[in-house]
Amino acid sequence: MAKVVIIGAGAMGSALTVPLERNNHEVCLWGTELDERIITALRAGEYHPKHNQPLPSSIKTYYAYQLQEAMEDAEIVIVAITSDALAMIFKRVIQYLHEGMIVVSVSKGLEYSTSGDITILPHILEELLPNQLKNKIPIIGVGGPCKAIEVVWESSTSVTYACKDVESARKVKELIMTDRYNIEITEDMVGTEICAAMKNAYAVGLGLAEGFKNKGGFLHNNTKSALFSFAVAEMAILVKALGGGLASVVGLPGIGDLEVTGEAGRNRTLGEVIGAGLQAKDAIKKMQEEDITVEGYSAIRYGYELLKQLEPRGKLSLKEFPLLAGLYRILYEDALAYETIIDILQQCTGKYSWDI
Amino acid sequence: MAKVVIIGAGAMGSALTVPLERNNHEVCLWGTELDERIITALRAGEYHPKHNQPLPSSIKTYYAYQLQEAMEDAEIVIVAITSDALAMIFKRVIQYLHEGMIVVSVSKGLEYSTSGDITILPHILEELLPNQLKNKIPIIGVGGPCKAIEVVWESSTSVTYACKDVESARKVKELIMTDRYNIEITEDMVGTEICAAMKNAYAVGLGLAEGFKNKGGFLHNNTKSALFSFAVAEMAILVKALGGGLASVVGLPGIGDLEVTGEAGRNRTLGEVIGAGLQAKDAIKKMQEEDITVEGYSAIRYGYELLKQLEPRGKLSLKEFPLLAGLYRILYEDALAYETIIDILQQCTGKYSWDI
Numbered sequence: 001m002a003k004v005v006i007i008g009a010g011a012m013g014s015a016l017t018v019p020l021e022r023n024n025h026e027v028c029l030w031g032t033e034l035d036e037r038i039i040t041a042l043r044a045g046e047y048h049p050k051h052n053q054p055l056p057s058s059i060k061t062y063y064a065y066q067l068q069e070a071m072e073d074a075e076i077v078i079v080a081i082t083s084d085a086l087a088m089i090f091k092r093v094i095q096y097l098h099e100g101m102i103v104v105s106v107s108k109g110l111e112y113s114t115s116g117d118i119t120i121l122p123h124i125l126e127e128l129l130p131n132q133l134k135n136k137i138p139i140i141g142v143g144g145p146c147k148a149i150e151v152v153w154e155s156s157t158s159v160t161y162a163c164k165d166v167e168s169a170r171k172v173k174e175l176i177m178t179d180r181y182n183i184e185i186t187e188d189m190v191g192t193e194i195c196a197a198m199k200n201a202y203a204v205g206l207g208l209a210e211g212f213k214n215k216g217g218f219l220h221n222n223t224k225s226a227l228f229s230f231a232v233a234e235m236a237i238l239v240k241a242l243g244g245g246l247a248s249v250v251g252l253p254g255i256g257d258l259e260v261t262g263e264a265g266r267n268r269t270l271g272e273v274i275g276a277g278l279q280a281k282d283a284i285k286k287m288q289e290e291d292i293t294v295e296g297y298s299a300i301r302y303g304y305e306l307l308k309q310l311e312p313r314g315k316l317s318l319k320e321f322p323l324l325a326g327l328y329r330i331l332y333e334d335a336l337a338y339e340t341i342i343d344i345l346q347q348c349t350g351k352y353s354w355d356i
Numbered sequence: 357m358a359k360v361v362i363i364g365a366g367a368m369g370s371a372l373t374v375p376l377e378r379n380n381h382e383v384c385l386w387g388t389e390l391d392e393r394i395i396t397a398l399r400a401g402e403y404h405p406k407h408n409q410p411l412p413s414s415i416k417t418y419y420a421y422q423l424q425e426a427m428e429d430a431e432i433v434i435v436a437i438t439s440d441a442l443a444m445i446f447k448r449v450i451q452y453l454h455e456g457m458i459v460v461s462v463s464k465g466l467e468y469s470t471s472g473d474i475t476i477l478p479h480i481l482e483e484l485l486p487n488q489l490k491n492k493i494p495i496i497g498v499g500g501p502c503k504a505i506e507v508v509w510e511s512s513t514s515v516t517y518a519c520k521d522v523e524s525a526r527k528v529k530e531l532i533m534t535d536r537y538n539i540e541i542t543e544d545m546v547g548t549e550i551c552a553a554m555k556n557a558y559a560v561g562l563g564l565a566e567g568f569k570n571k572g573g574f575l576h577n578n579t580k581s582a583l584f585s586f587a588v589a590e591m592a593i594l595v596k597a598l599g600g601g602l603a604s605v606v607g608l609p610g611i612g613d614l615e616v617t618g619e620a621g622r623n624r625t626l627g628e629v630i631g632a633g634l635q636a637k638d639a640i641k642k643m644q645e646e647d648i649t650v651e652g653y654s655a656i657r658y659g660y661e662l663l664k665q666l667e668p669r670g671k672l673s674l675k676e677f678p679l680l681a682g683l684y685r686i687l688y689e690d691a692l693a694y695e696t697i698i699d700i701l702q703q704c705t706g707k708y709s710w711d712i
Binding site: 144145146147149150151153155156157158179180182183184185212216218219220221222223224225226228229232233236246247250251252254255256257259260263264341342345346348349350352353354 | 500501502503505506507509511512513514535536538539540541568572574575576577578579580581582584585588589592602603606607608610611612613615616619620697698701702704705706708709710
């Protein structure tokens with residue numbers, strides 16, 4: 001039995017209480033200032049407002065001001081904060097970290113490092129650690145197809161835990177895995193995290209194809225599936241350029257997570273409304289008015305900016321990414337979705353040699 | 357302009373009249389004895405009974421007894437016959453073939469060759485050719501995500517044409533491709549055809565996960581997406597064992613076609629009703645009573661038998677295929693679907709090294 005502290009009481013952080021409780025750990029769920037309503041509901045014995053499902057009654061909950069109390073004697077710290085708030089929250093957690101602890105990041109996305117380079121989130125966390133803790137606290141990244149609500153329901157799930165320090169990954173795997181929450185481990189942090197971030201971008205593209213049926217009355221499943229395979233190919237080129245491995249792209253973090261993200265969710269929905277004819281700028285405006293965060297929208301920008309950082313360094317060529325470039329034009333420059341996608345299929349068919 | 361004869365007036369054969377007509381070819385659609393009603397409808401100016409869509413009015417239609425007339429001066433012969441009737445029909449066509457013609461097979465599946473080995477359909481066609489035509493008539497196999505009805509609608513589509521003779525594949529590509537029907541070419545016939553056949557088998561597995569929501573009330577998208585990635589991994593191992601290439605598996609013929617097949621169709625539906633609780637034997641019986649052919653059902657058996665043929669030759673180990681073996685147990689031995697799939701996720705997570 002270990003003391004596991006979950007930082008962030010949103011959908012994914014809270015869902016992980018279920019496998020942790022199955023394994024009889026001491027589970028502490030800490031909410032940020034934005035999670036106050038969630039912690040209050042859980043303490044009142046109500047369902048989690050995000051899942052509308054009960055969480056295990058044995059877990060302990062903590063309000064934002066109780067971070068110190070929550071972190072006392074923590075062995076595993078699971079960070080489950082949206083990428084835009086990750087650094088801000090992690091800075092508050094750092095003072096309670098010490099050697100012997102392991103950090104697991106289930107946040108997904110890309111961010112600017114202090115050098116200005118766009119990078120994966122575990123690198124951002126590593127960078128924030130004070131010198132005496134650098135390379136002393138293993139940081140594990142998580143990928144693979146994992147809708148939070150299905151972890152609560154205990155639908156069978158398979159995920160990937162990535163860490164340079166395989167022993168730590170193995171330890172955490174043993175602590176968290178159940179017969180319904182399966183974990184594989186890999187050393188390929190870059191591949192796992194790039195796929196975790198970029199699948200949101202490409203899922204917007206899959207959503208476009210779904211939306212086309214509302215435009216012309218015709219299904220575009222052929223289009224969607226072609227885009228799916230081109231998305232995988234582009235993720236592979238990007239991952240390779242950054243030193244990651246093909247196995248992550250064609251395994252759970254890449255095609256597995258892209259599949260589940262393209263099935264349902266906000267990324268797909270954003271694409272769907274644009275595919276159906278709404279102009280991108282109007283779709284985004286509506287989204288912002290409703291205070292909805294669509295990770296794929298920023299992932300398209302971060303991904304595209306990353307390509308532009310890597311190209312002059314000779315790591316890759318923008319020409320290798322007609323799909324991501326097309327998504328950028330549709331989402332950020334109001335290019336016509338239908339015509340752009342037709343053009344992308346023409347450009348991408350036969351393009352990828354997989355000689356990578 | 358070329359004379360193109362399509363053998364078989366079912367959904368896919370008929371759909372290809374659309375891109376062919378766009379390119380102003382002389383398009384001849386020949387129906388088998390089973391297609392009589394279709395040919396009669398088309399001649400009466402009615403919609404195609406399978407798509408419920410009109411076909412180009414310029415195409416010529418032929419009844420079964422008019423095969424000789426249809427084949428006169430043919431340059432390209434597109435064979436679009438279900439795998440179980442393919443050899444029987446092709447034997448009738450052979451007498452009209454001569455050097456200079458190219459055969460395109462859009463049939464998908466596996467069959468027993470005369471040696472008793474299970475093999476891909478273009479090999480069956482090659483074997484049927486008389487000695488003086490062997491290696492003289494290029495045979496092209498077709499893979500990739502392609503719902504026939506969407507080709508009729510001209511939804512953007514990308515497919516793969518595979519042939520040892522790249523020049524012939526290139527020629528046919530130039531004749532058929534349009535701005536909505538995109539074609540890539542590859543020499544990897546084995547990879548393309550194995551994926552085309554096996555994706556039907558694995559789509560039944562994806563359907564199971566869809567059906568689970570009707571069993572317990574919970575979605576199993578995580579399960580479905582994990583199965584998707586395991587299916588791709590198993591197809592890769594099988595393709596490699598047979599000398600095919602990874603690029604086909606992770607490109608349009610593999611993940612692209614699996615994606616579209618898992619979205620909708622009879623393979624998925626068969627899985628779905630079993631996943632929802634119907635016993636496999638009852639689902640199959642109902643299917644047979646309604647005279648519905650589900651390619652995935654036989655693909656599971658052919659695939660499994662193929663593994664059993666290859667294992668003693670040291671080409672692979674049955675242990676590398678927990679998913680296909682599990683699907684065989686569910687479909688042919690009435691194993692419990694839900695419990696089997698939970699077990700498969702446990703077995704497959706972390707199993708595939710992609711060191712292939």
